Amino acid sequence: MAQTCLLLVVSAQIGLDTAYWTAVNQFFIWGSLAVYFAISFTTYSDGMYLIFTGSFPFIGTARNSLNQPSIWLAIFLTMVLCVLPVVAYRFLRSQLKPTFSDRTHRLEISNNGFFNLQIQRKIKEAKKRPVPPPRKVKIRRTSSRRSGYAFSHTQGYGDLITSGKTFRSKIPFHQTGRFSPNERR
Secondary structure: OHHHHHHHHHHHHHHHHOOOOOHHHHHHHHHHHHHHHHHHHHHOOHHHHHHOOOOOOOOOHHHHHHOOHHHHHHHHHHHHHHHHHHHHHHHHHHHHOOOHHHHHHHHHHHOOOOOOHHHHHHHHHHHHOOOOOOOOOOOOOOOOOOOOHHHHHOOOOHHHHHHOOOOOOOOOHHHHOOOOHHHOO
């Protein structure tokens, strides 16, 4: 009985939390219930007792207990008592601290399907407001100048790198038209 209550309460909670019912949701919720009952009736059947005498000594327990109306009443009351606090909390939360969609839903119901003109105006104003520009993030760029060390391991390039011909010359600005690294201070 406890296992059946647990499975039905969990299935009811999943049903309450499901916003979009699809074939996959239906399959898994109803399938888990069907598989549970199939397994419980199989494990407590006469056939399993005859095959595995020591493992399944409770012959017909599931069948006998679930045939009694008092068991089903206890399961139903347990389900209601376990699910009722969640439903009450959600109801009170929507009454005491309604979200914008809760308020518009209430207005829609109270106005027989027509939105309040003030709410429509607020929605239009919110849509007309410009979206704030995204924050500009300074991008750190790495130097595009690469090291020539990898070329020094192949034949022919080592002499070029060690000779210093690939490095910038240290000629002053007045001769080349640009600053040397030492003069930038």
